Amino acid sequence: MSSQGTGRTVLATAAVLAAGVGALLAETEGLRAFTSETARRLAVAHAPKPLPVVPLRDERGERIEIPIPGRPMLVEFIYTSCPTLCTTLAASFARIQDRLAEAGAPPALQLLSVSFDPGRDDPAALRAYAEAHGADPARWRVALPESGADLRTLLEAFGVVVIPDGEGGFVHNAALHLVDRGGRLAAILDPGEIERAVEGLGG
Amino acid sequence: MTTHRSVADARALAAAPLLLAILARERLEAQLLTHLFVQFPLLLAAGALLAGPRPPARLGPWNRGGAAGLALAAVILAFWMLPRVIDASVGDGRFAFAKFAALPVAGAALACCLPRLPWLARQFLALQTIAMAAAVGWLYLALPERLCLRYLRSEQDELGAAFLIVAVTSFCVWLGGLLRVAPDRRAIPRAGRPFAAEASL
Numbered sequence: 403m404s405s406q407g408t409g410r411t412v413l414a415t416a417a418v419l420a421a422g423v424g425a426l427l428a429e430t431e432g433l434r435a436f437t438s439e440t441a442r443r444l445a446v447a448h449a450p451k452p453l454p455v456v457p458l459r460d461e462r463g464e465r466i467e468i469p470i471p472g473r474p475m476l477v478e479f480i481y482t483s484c485p486t487l488c489t490t491l492a493a494s495f496a497r498i499q500d501r502l503a504e505a506g507a508p509p510a511l512q513l514l515s516v517s518f519d520p521g522r523d524d525p526a527a528l529r530a531y532a533e534a535h536g537a538d539p540a541r542w543r544v545a546l547p548e549s550g551a552d553l554r555t556l557l558e559a560f561g562v563v564v565i566p567d568g569e570g571g572f573v574h575n576a577a578l579h580l581v582d583r584g585g586r587l588a589a590i591l592d593p594g595e596i597e598r599a600v601e602g603l604g605g
Numbered sequence: 606m607t608t609h610r611s612v613a614d615a616r617a618l619a620a621a622p623l624l625l626a627i628l629a630r631e632r633l634e635a636q637l638l639t640h641l642f643v644q645f646p647l648l649l650a651a652g653a654l655l656a657g658p659r660p661p662a663r664l665g666p667w668n669r670g671g672a673a674g675l676a677l678a679a680v681i682l683a684f685w686m687l688p689r690v691i692d693a694s695v696g697d698g699r700f701a702f703a704k705f706a707a708l709p710v711a712g713a714a715l716a717c718c719l720p721r722l723p724w725l726a727r728q729f730l731a732l733q734t735i736a737m738a739a740a741v742g743w744l745y746l747a748l749p750e751r752l753c754l755r756y757l758r759s760e761q762d763e764l765g766a767a768f769l770i771v772a773v774t775s776f777c778v779w780l781g782g783l784l785r786v787a788p789d790r791r792a793i794p795r796a797g798r799p800f801a802a803e804a805s806l
Contacts, residue, residue, distance in 0.1 A: 410669075414668060429689070573751070
């Protein structure tokens with residue numbers, strides 16, 4: 403009776419642990435993704451994610467819809483009064499813009515900075531941001547989703563989480579989002595991965 | 606009679622932490638520290654009060670010394686402390702619901718299985734848990750990246766420091782308890798016998 407009870411307990415404990423390890427392995431993509439950021443990067447690398455069509459208004463007041471069929475693009479999320487991360491993202495876009503021009507890539511809108519701060523980022527603020535970072539409107543636009551619902555759709559589709567930093571600004575996951583010709587989110591790159599980004603754009 | 610009443614009272618009492626955890630959800634989840642150090646314990650406490658100190662008798666042969674129940678609690682706690690799961694429990698309704706169901710189960714398992722664990726194994730588990738809390742605290746403080754997208758880096762630091770404080774305090778309490786028990790030589794071998802608590806089942 404006693405050894406039978408011990409055997410059952412060992413069996414039950416082993417089953418619980420096996421189920422637990424299984425859940426942990428599944429939720430961490432085989433111990434590779436403990437954070438949401440790593441998980442979203444792995445997920446799109448494994449299977450590019452189709453994106454919804456979302457309308458935006460750029461720094462010149464022109465309407466843009468992304469994704470643009472047949473055109474690979476890089477999308478980054480910013481707010482123009484951001485003193486830190488967004489500056490790094492803008493610097494990356496500036497370098498990528500230069501690289502595309504040097505490579506002789508035909509001028510086409512392939513770089514899009516999307517603001518998630520409709521409260522402060524009016525067209526004038528978007529224009530000032532574009533000018534400050536040397537954006538060539540033929541290749542790089544700075545835009546705001548047309549409505550709050552469009553903004554939420556876009557953030558959710560790209561897996562970007564924006565939270566208040568407690569000092570009037572925001573904290574967000576900063577990355578270069580590569581959208582492929584098929585309008586799918588195909589890769590999420592660090593701001594420093596210039597070569598991969600240019601390669602992804604076909605430059 | 607009295608025991609039945611006190612168990613019933615404890616079960617009624619379980620509603621309080623559960624309700625508090627649900628009603629104050631937004632406020633508790635607004636900060637990483639209150640999410641893990643207030644909401645989690647409230648849900649564990651609700652489960653513990655609901656279950657009471659005795660596991661269902663029919664589970665006895667499958668849960669000698671409380672081993673299976675404690676494994677279940679460990680697995681649930683480890684899962685819900687993964688940074689991406691913490692994020693999901695704030696942003697995804699399905700995960701939020703699952704958290705409010707799973708953590709009370711872990712609390713129930715802890716309440717009814719910990720007293721059944723042999724003394725020596727309990728000491729080992731206590732040390733293991735303290736070491737884990739210290740390691741998690743150190744990780745939260747030392748890793749340069751922001752682990753949870755829904756929380757600030759400064760909140761991660763607060764949580765790391767809280768884990769370290771809890772680990773050090775728990776270690777002192779554990780050591781104090783050990784020193785108090787040690788002079789009573791009869792206590793150790795009696796409670797230390799494997800599955801001694803089973804005798805009461």
